[in-house]
Amino acid sequence: MxxxxxxxxxxxxxxxxxxxxxxxxxxESVQQEVILRVEEILNNIKEQGNRALIEYTNKFDSENVNENNLCVNKEEIEEAYKIVDKEFLEAIKLAAENIRFFHEKQKKNSWMVTKEMGVILGQNIRPLENVGIYVPGGTASYPSSVLMNAIPAKVAGVTNVVMVTPPSKDGSINPNILVAADIAGVDKIYKVGGAQAVGALAFGTETIDKVDKIVGPGNIYVAMAKKSVYGYVDIDMIAGxxxxxxxxxxxxxxxxxxxxxxxxxxxxxxxxxxxxxxxxxxxxxxxxxxxxxxxxxxxxxxxxxxxxxxxxxxxxxxxxxxxxxxxxxxxxxxxxxxxxxxxxxxxxxxxxxxxxxxxxxxxxxxxxxGPNHVLPTSGTARFFSPLSVDDFVKKSSFIHYSKEALLGVGKKIVKLAETEGLTAHANSISVRMK
Amino acid sequence: MxxxxxxxxxxxxxxxxxxxxxxxxxxESVQQEVILRVEEILNNIKEQGNRALIEYTNKFDSENVNENNLCVNKEEIEEAYKIVDKEFLEAIKLAAENIRFFHEKQKKNSWMVTKEMGVILGQNIRPLENVGIYVPGGTASYPSSVLMNAIPAKVAGVTNVVMVTPPSKDGSINPNILVAADIAGVDKIYKVGGAQAVGALAFGTETIDKVDKIVGPGNIYVAMAKKSVYGYVDIDMIAGxxxxxxxxxxxxxxxxxxxxxxxxxxxxxxxxxxxxxxxxxxxxxxxxxxxxxxxxxxxxxxxxxxxxxxxxxxxxxxxxxxxxxxxxxxxxxxxxxxxxxxxxxxxxxxxxxxxxxxxxxxxxxxxxxGPNHVLPTSGTARFFSPLSVDDFVKKSSFIHYSKEALLGVGKKIVKLAETEGLTAHANSISVRMK
Known part of the structure; x- marks a missing residue:
């Protein structure tokens, strides 16, 4: 039957x-073998920089990539615009416009509250400075994902959005991807992929600057590499x-x-x-x-x-x-x-x-x-959220007190610090109360 | 010299x-031994629930804890209020008030935009439902950290904030911690600690409900356990x-x-x-x-x-x-x-x-x-932020289109889907355009 x-x-x-x-x-369970291989690649990138990066790229992707053509140049992007389907171009432009419109609404302002006696409290919100976007090659190479990852970063105000993507055998990048990246405002595109590309973004090489955060989908090697560098840089969620x-x-x-x-x-x-x-x-x-x-x-x-x-x-x-x-x-x-x-x-x-x-x-x-298509999978919507402008900013809080205001609460701080056995904390208040 | x-x-x-x-x-480098031990504990909790949880607690913390007194009761909290230093109590109340004031300012509203032809886009922001807070025992047991972790969760609107903390040898919990938890609005307190407590929060046991997110500092076993369950539940950052x-x-x-x-x-x-x-x-x-x-x-x-x-x-x-x-x-x-x-x-x-x-x-x-004292350490302020109300909410985006609006963009969606080789995506639009 x-x-x-x-x-x-x-x-x-x-x-x-x-x-x-x-x-x-x-x-899918991840094989120990994959984890070890990924660690080896990351270590080699960390220690040898470009040399290892080019070696892996030549081996896995294309022999036509070297230090001098690692970064996609202006001519390649202009050429891509000539090649791509015009209807596709129009469609991707509309998509970009709608995605930008929606994500603009997510932007938050820094804020501050003032209280009596010169007490000022607040929270600064600032864009990350450097973000790396991973874009898979081959059949999983989606121009729409380029927009969904890059536009929120640019809307957040990230200065440098760099993209990494594995080249085809001949050393070229899918023109649809190039055009999408250009429309999304990506600042630089490098022809590297796999765990080695994640390593280059996390640790930096002679050519690729290290970033603060790595986002974007990839195969199991890419996912494991992202997980491994998490904490050293930030990453988006690992999609299931x-x-x-x-x-x-x-x-x-x-x-x-x-x-x-x-x-x-x-x-x-x-x-x-x-x-x-x-x-x-x-x-x-x-x-x-x-x-x-x-x-x-x-x-x-x-x-x-x-x-x-x-x-x-x-x-x-x-x-x-x-x-x-x-x-x-x-x-x-x-x-x-x-x-x-x-x-x-x-x-x-x-x-x-x-x-x-x-x-x-x-x-x-x-x-x-317009809303993002990078979404929490496998039941994680209980606690994770769609990719958004919030993922490309960081917050700092700030505090100002006048002498008078500090004197008003000084004894209470000393009490709390002493209760916790932290006498140097108490001392930091006491020296100001004399 | x-x-x-x-x-x-x-x-x-x-x-x-x-x-x-x-x-x-x-x-500090983490020993392989610790990782294996933590995995073993987590597995035992996942499989045996309370039985393993009580066994570990009896072994590591106190022989006076069993299934029936695992959860701190009302009398224990009332007793704690009687024992604690009155000046400490006043100080912790002021701290709680100021922390609540600051974190209230972090709350965000859900939002929606309407466009022509019945296009409605928006983002719902909702509190997590269940959050677990880890509070260390012994000398690292800080009432101030209880406030800093619990208050943002309650301000966000989390329904169930549960706290876990290892009991002393006699089965009791530091009264300063109990009072701080009560003032912060913690809903339930369990006398368990270590990797086993993290496991109980992540997987649930007969007594402890599984949560959506685990926050709070702990020793290396707690940190490794949190890292291990990440993805299954959310966690805060691992502090360095x-x-x-x-x-x-x-x-x-x-x-x-x-x-x-x-x-x-x-x-x-x-x-x-x-x-x-x-x-x-x-x-x-x-x-x-x-x-x-x-x-x-x-x-x-x-x-x-x-x-x-x-x-x-x-x-x-x-x-x-x-x-x-x-x-x-x-x-x-x-x-x-x-x-x-x-x-x-x-x-x-x-x-x-x-x-x-x-x-x-x-x-x-x-x-x-008032601002949070849970902060990004070891240079991670480049991309991480202080603990805040944002860490206790999740977002969902939503989209409404009218037939007319969909017809207006239908061909462009079909083009994009076909370019990416996803014909079932294209089909989902085409069936509506007939």
Missing amino acids: EKEIISIVYGNTEEGSRYLSTLRDRE PSEILIIADEEANPEYIAADLMSQAEHDRLASSVLVTNSLKLAEEVKSELTRQVESLSRKDIILDSLQNYGVIIIVDSIKEAIDMSNKIAPEHLELCVKEPFLILGDIKNAGSIFLGDYAPEPLGDYIA | EKEIISIVYGNTEEGSRYLSTLRDRE PSEILIIADEEANPEYIAADLMSQAEHDRLASSVLVTNSLKLAEEVKSELTRQVESLSRKDIILDSLQNYGVIIIVDSIKEAIDMSNKIAPEHLELCVKEPFLILGDIKNAGSIFLGDYAPEPLGDYIA
């Missing part, structure tokens, strides 16, 4: 709750397998829902697509639509794998129950395909990005609406 | 710049050795500066205290003051060790040069002991907390001013 395209289960059964743990267990959850009522459109489930499923065999609905009729219709639509899709094999292993339709008694389930799963993408989606927005506790109504499918958010 | 209490070096010399790398190399940097001009007060350098030095032998000044006269005076004042301090041995190994006075040509040096070091605490400190505040790029003028010594910020 052929495996069904997707399972339909009831939410209040063991089968239904078992699904939640399947979702959590999608992580991604997911969509759709809450739909009886009036939702099965054709749309099937299409949206598959747009998630095509990403990756570990991607998870979940529909939670109070309508068995809708569930059956979505299932038929999946079977029908998948035939015309180029990534059919991945979609089928993903739907069969990590896709599910869960039948619940009410939309309230669907919301509770969604809050437990904390999906990366959540579509609310119900009659009045805004009325339940306030009930959604955990979700990376929420898509309201029939005409806000996930790909709208992936590409053009 | 006896070792000098602190070295005076010139900034523009090799000796001066060598100091910067000494500062960076303060990290801490530091103060004081920028002072010729008019600064050497007695105050010496006292402040030592208030940092007493924390820990790896703590670093740095004075950068354009006045050799001040440098010499501070050195004499250090020698004089240290005699009366209870933690003299730690202070001497710390000052001799990681303390330094750096002589520079100008305050501008001092600022450049400070921006490179990115100190956790920065005191600006200059005539007009506000005039250089804008030049400070990297610092955790900035103390302005002669009457804002570091202990004022450690205890009572």
